[in-house]
Amino acid sequence: MSRRAPGDDLFDPGPPAGGEEHDRAWSVADVVRALRRAVEDAVGQIWIKGEIAELRVHQRGHWYFTLKDDAAQIRCVVWQSYARRLPGAPAVGAEVYILARPDLYEQRGELRFSAVTVLPTAAVGARQLAYLRTKEALTRDGLFDPARKRAPPAFPRAVALVTSVDGAALGDMRTVARRRWPAIRLLVVNTAVQGEPAERELVRALALVNRLPVDLCILARGGGSREDLGAFDREQVCRAVAAVRVPVISAVGHETDVSLADLVADLRAATPSAAMELALPDRRDVADRVAVLAGRLGGGLRRRTRVVAERLRGVEHRLRHRMRALVADRRDRLGALAGQLEALSPLRVLDRGYAVARDAAGRVLRQVADFPPGAVFRLRVSDGEVPARVEGTP
Amino acid sequence: VSGDDRLPLAAALRRLEEIVRQLEGEEPDLDRALALFEEGVMVLRHAREQVQDAELRVQRVLEDAEGDLRITDLDG
Numbered sequence: 001m002s003r004r005a006p007g008d009d010l011f012d013p014g015p016p017a018g019g020e021e022h023d024r025a026w027s028v029a030d031v032v033r034a035l036r037r038a039v040e041d042a043v044g045q046i047w048i049k050g051e052i053a054e055l056r057v058h059q060r061g062h063w064y065f066t067l068k069d070d071a072a073q074i075r076c077v078v079w080q081s082y083a084r085r086l087p088g089a090p091a092v093g094a095e096v097y098i099l100a101r102p103d104l105y106e107q108r109g110e111l112r113f114s115a116v117t118v119l120p121t122a123a124v125g126a127r128q129l130a131y132l133r134t135k136e137a138l139t140r141d142g143l144f145d146p147a148r149k150r151a152p153p154a155f156p157r158a159v160a161l162v163t164s165v166d167g168a169a170l171g172d173m174r175t176v177a178r179r180r181w182p183a184i185r186l187l188v189v190n191t192a193v194q195g196e197p198a199e200r201e202l203v204r205a206l207a208l209v210n211r212l213p214v215d216l217c218i219l220a221r222g223g224g225s226r227e228d229l230g231a232f233d234r235e236q237v238c239r240a241v242a243a244v245r246v247p248v249i250s251a252v253g254h255e256t257d258v259s260l261a262d263l264v265a266d267l268r269a270a271t272p273s274a275a276m277e278l279a280l281p282d283r284r285d286v287a288d289r290v291a292v293l294a295g296r297l298g299g300g301l302r303r304r305t306r307v308v309a310e311r312l313r314g315v316e317h318r319l320r321h322r323m324r325a326l327v328a329d330r331r332d333r334l335g336a337l338a339g340q341l342e343a344l345s346p347l348r349v350l351d352r353g354y355a356v357a358r359d360a361a362g363r364v365l366r367q368v369a370d371f372p373p374g375a376v377f378r379l380r381v382s383d384g385e386v387p388a389r390v391e392g393t394p
Numbered sequence: 395v396s397g398d399d400r401l402p403l404a405a406a407l408r409r410l411e412e413i414v415r416q417l418e419g420e421e422p423d424l425d426r427a428l429a430l431f432e433e434g435v436m437v438l439r440h441a442r443e444q445v446q447d448a449e450l451r452v453q454r455v456l457e458d459a460e461g462d463l464r465i466t467d468l469d470g
Contacts, residue, residue, distance in 0.1 A: 153404070154403075155403040157402070160455075165454065174450065174452055177450055182448040182450045183444055183448040184450065185453070186452045186453065187454075188452060188454045188468055189455045190454065204457075208455065208457060211463060212463075283445045286403075286441075286445050289407065290407070290410075290438065290441045290445060293407070293410045293411065293441075294438050296414040296417075297417065297431065297434040297438065300417025300431070301428075303418070305424065305427075308424045
């Protein structure tokens, strides 16, 4: 392995190597490896502008070319997996932007750039123009009007996902949905989100959303280069977003990349996960709210029954009190009447020495004429009756 | 199993708040309070069901050549 740690001193020529220094010579592989690390650390993925000089398309589909300007040139490669997503190999002499990172091809000790995208500068200009025209037309038709924006429902029951079934976005959104609101139903409408078919497929997919039993739509795409966002700047796609009958949350670009479709959507999220966070309530929050309401419901009833019970007790107390008063009143009046009655009792008169005379039939004898001679009668005195007879004549 | 025929959760929570407010208010009628409470318990049960664990349903929408829609479960 290397005898010295590669570092800044690698680029410092230092004193010329002499005599025994040969023993400390680097292997070619070590030098190249150290250079590779240094270059890769120093320069990340960058945009480079230049002119295509030589270009060769390998039989496996890789593009090898030289990018040059007046002062310098670099070797570049676009691997087949990236090349097949691009419209076609650029012409020699074309001025292009490439998005590339440096790479040291060790077998040849050659520095080259691996590009992930190649954009003719002319096309960039044309695209910029088309973008501005579309933006102007959509502005004129009020598609960016804040008054158009609809709030997503607080508790959606089904959400349409317009995205690629092969993309990472779908998995991310499922994860968030499972955590926040698993009772949700997700209806996935597959569409290409980049490349040539994206515009047509997006328009079709967005139109299809209007035939689904959903109350929200998420238009999602994972990360990618600005170039890949092209379809989301197309006028027809933007109009299709505006025509969706339920609120649309877009998660198309990155935080720094805003597409026109993002501007037309009702709500914009930085990532598909963030879009799902916006779309769904968190069931833990809702469960908390439900628990609080449950407590208040029980408390409300207890309080209410307590109030009623107190009232009942009050009524009972008053009732008892009134009954007692009524009973006492009656008792007093009864006593008085009994006294009166007693005073009037004939027995009291008899007590005082009077007697009542009655004939055999019980009639009271009041006058002399009631006592013919020899008549038999009875005398009622205080403690009983005495049989009597009229003797002689009065 | 579909939630589509049930009281939407937003409406359920609104109703529940209203019931609780009325119960906490000064309305003296016990029969009315009991009726409110009963309704509240029902709405509460309904709300809880929706918050409970559920199996996430992910389905794919396909449109055939005639323009008819077909919805199939998407697994994975």
